[in-house]
Amino acid sequence: MSTVRYTSNKGVAEILIDRADKYNVITHDVVRELNAAWRRFDASDDRVAILAAAGDRAFTAGADLRDIPHDLWKAIPGVGVQVEKPIIAVTAGLVVGGGLVLVQFADLAVAADNTVFSYPEAKVGFSGGLISSLAARIPHKLAMELLLLGGSIDARRAYEAGLVNRVVPVGQQLEVARELAAQIAANAPLVTTLLKRFVGQVLPKGPTELAAHARAGIEEINASEDFREGIAAFAEKRTPRFAGR
Structure with a gap:
């Protein structure tokens, strides 16, 4: 079933x-x-995306610790998939680990007032490292409090730190996000794309993020038609016919 x-x-x-x-x-x-989904969005005529989760108890409780998806980077827009169109994250309840990573890489965020952000990897004993660029998006000391203590902050403190744009009563978060999305969708898409791209060039990138960019590029090559054609041509002892895709 689809998740x-x-x-x-x-x-x-x-x-x-x-x-x-x-x-x-x-x-x-x-x-x-x-x-x-990010690939579909990037290739579509949609101008802005809202990333949300079902229910009000949790945006996500983080990675499945019984079978950790160490390739989380593939799910992160701007890391596993280059997405130059705006993204709005919508949260309620728990936002743990990889959920906080998803929010940090969104362009805007709307949080229900029951939202609690936490990053407990130091307590669990593993880390993917993508969270490091959180320090480029909120004050350094607050980022380090989350990362080193494995503690948490509520929606109000996240708003004060600039991690979210709106804090609203539970149940209103998606409606408010849709209002923001409609405003963005009505704007000039070439301009919003340009500005997002330029901002992405301004923001510092952590080592895991840079490594993920390189790995994503390599995987694109290894999944391409040209890769399959090249291997087939070698096996068949003929000149390959590359198509550039």
Whole structure:
């Protein structure tokens, strides 16, 4: 069954992690389907995307610790998939680990007032490292408090730190995000794309993020038609016919 749903309406894509009964925990399937959703969004006529999750208990409780998806980077827009169109994250309840990474790489965020952000990897004993660029998006000391203590901050403190744009009563977060998305969708798409691209060049990138960019590029080559053609031509002892895709 699908763990991520994609809908589109009037230039706005809504991407929903749909595992409310499991606190929207990030599994291998979620990673794979988020990657596909970002690719679909990037190739579509939609101008802005809303990333949300089912229910109000958790945006996500983080990675499935029984089978950790160490390839989380593939699910992150701007890391596993280059997405130059705006993205709005919508949160409620728990936002743990990889969920915080998803929010940090979104362009805007709307948080229900019951949202709690945390990053407990130091307590668990593993890390993917993508969280490091959080320090480029919120004050350094607050980022280090989250990373080194494995503590948490509520929606109000996240708003004060600039991690989220709006804090609203539970149940109103998606409605507010849709209002913001409609405003963005009505703007000039060439301009919004340009500005997002330029801002991406201004923001510092952590070592895991840079490594993920390189790995994503290599995997694109290894999954290409030209790769298959080249291997087939070698095996058949003929000149390859590359198509550039």
